[in-house]
Amino acid sequence: MASCESQSSSNAKEIELKLEFDADAAPRILSHPIFEGPPPKTRELVSIYYDTGASDLRNAGVFLRVRSTGDGYVQTIKSAKSEGEFLERNEWECPVPTHEPNLDAAEGTALARLLTPEVRADLKPRFHTRFRRKTYDVRHRGAEIELAVDQGEATAGVKAAPISELELELKAGAKAALFSLARELAETAPLNLAVKTKAERGFELLDGADHTVENARRVVVTPDMTSAEAFRSIARNCLRQIVANAPAMREGRAEALHQMRVGLRRLRVAIALFGQMLGGDERNTIKDKLRWITQELGPARDLDVFAADVLEPMRAAYPGDREVEDTYRDFKERHAAAYARATQSANSDRFRVALLDITAWVETGDWARKNRKLAKKPVRRHALKQLARLRRGIKAKGRRLRDLSPAKRHRLRIRSKRLRYATEFFAATFPKKKSEERRNVSLAALEAIQDALGVLNDMATRKSLLATGQEDWRLRAPAIDIAEEEKWLKEAKRAYGRFAKAKAFWKA
Numbered sequence: 030m031a032s033c034e035s036q037s038s039s040n041a042k043e044i045e046l047k048l049e050f051d052a053d054a055a056p057r058i059l060s061h062p063i064f065e066g067p068p069p070k071t072r073e074l075v076s077i078y079y080d081t082g083a084s085d086l087r088n089a090g091v092f093l094r095v096r097s098t099g100d101g102y103v104q105t106i107k108s109a110k111s112e113g114e115f116l117e118r119n120e121w122e123c124p125v126p127t128h129e130p131n132l133d134a135a136e137g138t139a140l141a142r143l144l145t146p147e148v149r150a151d152l153k154p155r156f157h158t159r160f161r162r163k164t165y166d167v168r169h170r171g172a173e174i175e176l177a178v179d180q181g182e183a184t185a186g187v188k189a190a191p192i193s194e195l196e197l198e199l200k201a202g203a204k205a206a207l208f209s210l211a212r213e214l215a216e217t218a219p220l221n222l223a224v225k226t227k228a229e230r231g232f233e234l235l236d237g238a239d240h241t242v243e244n245a246r247r248v249v250v251t252p253d254m255t256s257a258e259a260f261r262s263i264a265r266n267c268l269r270q271i272v273a274n275a276p277a278m279r280e281g282r283a284e285a286l287h288q289m290r291v292g293l294r295r296l297r298v299a300i301a302l303f304g305q306m307l308g309g310d311e312r313n314t315i316k317d318k319l320r321w322i323t324q325e326l327g328p329a330r331d332l333d334v335f336a337a338d339v340l341e342p343m344r345a346a347y348p349g350d351r352e353v354e355d356t357y358r359d360f361k362e363r364h365a366a367a368y369a370r371a372t373q374s375a376n377s378d379r380f381r382v383a384l385l386d387i388t389a390w391v392e393t394g395d396w397a398r399k400n401r402k403l404a405k406k407p408v409r410r411h412a413l414k415q416l417a418r419l420r421r422g423i424k425a426k427g428r429r430l431r432d433l434s435p436a437k438r439h440r441l442r443i444r445s446k447r448l449r450y451a452t453e454f455f456a457a458t459f460p461k462k463k464s465e466e467r468r469n470v471s472l473a474a475l476e477a478i479q480d481a482l483g484v485l486n487d488m489a490t491r492k493s494l495l496a497t498g499q500e501d502w503r504l505r506a507p508a509i510d511i512a513e514e515e516k517w518l519k520e521a522k523r524a525y526g527r528f529a530k531a532k533a534f535w536k537a
Contacts, residue, residue, distance in 0.1 A: 113266025172202025477524035
């Protein structure tokens with residue numbers, strides 16, 4: 030039985046950095062001196078992506094395509110190393126005689142385990158991509174890089190989405206060269222870091238959306254990983270959530286902005302968890318970049334919550350009231366200004382470069398060299414210490430929960446969120462069944478603490494925002510109900526009690 034051969038080593042690994050641009054920016058990109066060498070190889074590429082009607086391959090993180098190259102047909106099977114991976118992917122390629130896939134050639138690939146008789150029978154074309162590719166073989170800082178400029182479209186039935194991408198694939202040399210070249214190219218035209226493959230964009234078309242909102246994906250940190258490997262796996266997962274939601278956020282979608290903020294918080298927690306290993310001036314610079322992005326998105330999210338908690342109930346209570354409607358229009362102006370600020374920031378060169386710099390630091394930062402001993406330590410030992418430290422802090426602070434000021438309750442909420450994220454990061458590090466049972470109990474309690482304290486924090490934010498409003502509508506706004514506040518304090522206390530009784534899952 031013939032099989033597709035790996036594109037590289039036995040790990041079948043491809044390292045690729047993908048950047049998106051507006052179609053009219055292509056001439057500016059190609060004006061960079063790196064393109065002044067031999068003329069590119071230009072091809073018209075037409076790809077058919079196959080899956081079942083239920084998207085069994087996609088749901089398993091595997092993609093199957095057959096591409097017409099002009100010289101023949103090539104079958105490619107791709108899979109990510111993990112759900113949140115976007116820089117390194119596994120890839121297998123082999124020639125096929127027609128545009129139909131050769132499933133017998135999938136032996137030894139990520140597709141093989143999925144090919145049940147039912148899947149084989151239901152595989153069919155789901156969508157197409159058609160684009161012109163200009164390929165340049167370049168050398169940059171001692172590395173060999175294949176640089177491809179793709180322009181065309183993905184189509185699914187009558188739906189279509191443009192493709193304007195720059196792909197930098199490392200053929201030989203240091204990974205840092207990819208980011209160095211990306212930064213240089215970004216000086217010629219706006220280039221946005223992209224994390225979704227053409228296959229993922231095609232499936233978005235099938236789902237009926239050009240840009241979708243993406244929640245956090247599962248992190249897999251296995252016990253045999255080093256601390257450096259674990260941090261990179263977690264950080265890539267967080268970066269994917271941030272980058273994947275940027276397009277929808279630029280369209281003004283509130284949930285995308287929320288998910289970007291979640292991704293930012295998760296990444297900041299990951300950096301704190303591995304703080305000693307990541308120590309140095311570079312880390313402080315990266316933290317500043319993350320803090321700036323968070324601050325630019327914050328006001329819009331706060332006003333989203335305020336609208337849901339205060340203004341919509343106020344309009345419902347006073348339908349058609351002129352003063353209420355005037356107030357609502359004033360608020361909408363503030364809300365629009367906050368979203369304009371967030372969108373403007375996400376479209377800025379500062380934002381684009383910040384994401385490239387953060388990703389480059391995760392992958393090639395000097396922390397791995399300067400703190401080599403810590404980087405090579407088994408992650409399991411590190412996770413034990415960090416989880417225990419966070420748990421002790423919450424247990425100590427939560428005992429006096431009722432007596433805490435709103436500011437201190439908010440800090441307890443942040444601590445709970447950190448432990449929740451850390452628990453999710455290190456779930457696969459402690460894979461025993463008993464660990465899973467304990468972890469589920471602890472996570473449920475942490476989520477309940479976070480939810481209750483979140484409601485209390487929203488109430489405090491409401492008070493702050495109401496204080497800045499005009500007196501006439503402050504009087505009409507729903508009052509902060511003391512009984513409601515007491516209800517959530519009790520809920521937070523009950524959730525804390527469940528958390529305090531839960532056994533540490535890493536000790537199972």
